[in-house]
Amino acid sequence: MSTTAAPEKGTPRLSENGRRRQPPPAGTAPSAARGSRAMAWLFLAPTIVGMGVFTLVPIVASILLAFFRWDILSAPQFAGLANFTEITSDPTVRVAFGNTIGFVVVAVVLQLGVALGLAVLVQERLPNWLRVFFRSAFFFPLILSAASVSIFMKYLFNEQFGVVNWLLGTVGVPAVPWLTTPVGSACVVVLVYVWQNFGFSFLLFLGALSSIPQETYEAASIDGATGWRKHRHVTLPLISPTTLVASVMAIINALQVFDQPYVLTRGGPGDSTRTAVMVIFETAFQRLEFGKASAIGVVLMLLIMAVTALQFRLSKRFVFYQ
Template identity: 70%
Template sequence: MTTVTKTPQATEPASASRDTAARTRRSERRLALVFLIPTVGGLALFTFIPIVGSLVLAFFKWDVISSPKFVGLSNFIDIVADGTVRRSFLNTILFVVTTVILQLSVALGLAALVQSKLPGWLRSIFRSVFFFPLILSAASVSIMMSYLFNQQFGLVNWLLGHIGIPAVPWLNSGPGAIVMVILVYVWQNFGFSFLLFLGGLASIPREVYEAAAIDGASGWRQFSRITLPLVSPTILVASVMAIIASLQIFDQPYVLTRGGPGDSTRTAVMVIYESAFQQLQFGRASAIGLVLTVLIMLVTAVQFRLSRRFVFYS
């Protein structure tokens, strides 16, 4: 930025154009400043300062009513000792692993089918359908699913009853509730990965498949030998996005089960919410949040490490 300031007030012939260049440069810098302020300033105010605030708060005990008290590491010691917090992190990890695997495989499978030889109108219908749940709110989806899967009166158990399966306690038993949260989450979110895969698949040239077909490779072989490697960059992007999103899972378990039965569907973000706004333990909430952030950063770092080995860049 300092390069232009040295321009002397010379009377050389080139000075006129250099003068304009300098003016342009100044004007450009003003523009950069004005254009960056809302985003950079906004992020500083609403993200950076709060991050620092959380870091500090994690070492205090604070209930808003009385003044904050420095307690050292005791919030962290408390949350490690607390069974509910431990369980919530285990649940979060369980949800991340299951939802990401399900979401990516369902999305990739469907995208591959939709993108293969199909009548055009069918393709566009299917494309729209699988994308649809994405536009609904997690709260609405959870409300409607809680009625569909109601143990006594829900349609799902009624249908299952017709094929001789006794009423499944979807929301009233630990395993049932875990399955519910995973199902509802995947149902709503696979559309996003699906969209990404559609793009990834579309970029694979048709000739590659035709060549493979001539060599006698078909179906599964084509998929595993051609599609998977060529779509692997998209898999990386989709999995990074899916993992970061599912680490923050809150809406579905909050509306479906409030974290129950027991702690079986309580997630890390739910514990943050409960500590902060139901128990007014803001320091503890911040401490839990920090642990979650560290977890997210670790996962992302590991993913990019792994990707260097397994992702095929053409």
């Protein structure tokens, strides 16, 4: 190898027009550039050690802890599957998982629908400055903290002095008890969450739409497809890979919802807006049942992994790749 590399080094590289760069041969100089193995581990150390300590060990510990009872004060006691049987019969946990799944379905459908609709509107013929303005506007909520957003939204949705009810009042709608009724609270959590997050799916859809060649639409319109049918038969199939990625990312994020319900409703009224992560938080850090909290965490992790696995399955069956 080193003998073939030697003459090559003498010839000026730049003059080798059109020839692909060759993989670095294992000669003396390149091997110096690629370093010794020990050197590589020095480069990797901060990330690998950090991940080992703060991610991998905690994952294993979390799974193990799910089979123990532990209140941090006394020694952990092996409990077998007790934590899992307890959480399946615990009404609060069941309600919280039900709420979370319901939330995911409604929020994700709304988020993707709004995002796709707006992306189509922005992508079609529009003066460029308007396109830039709308793109920035829809992106803007993503840079805010969910806690801050929930703080001001809580005021906006206040029953007596909130702006939302004031606006509804100007068109004759009586005051809606947003944050004091189960249905109202659930609506607010969904709306606030979607308000902040639709911009992300919007950006993904916008990227996908802008990569559809204009010729495709021209061909479709020659075949007589206009308006809705153009989108139904051309746009939707062509962006299906993005739709899948955007839905999976949205589902995984929505499954972990915490900040909005915590700040807006603290899970209430009753348990009506309590989510899975809120229950993990309360079980562990308010009731000190760390084993049970880990068991809930493991169930949530399995849910997330199932969604990811489903993504791979679906992408083979339904997504149209060019």
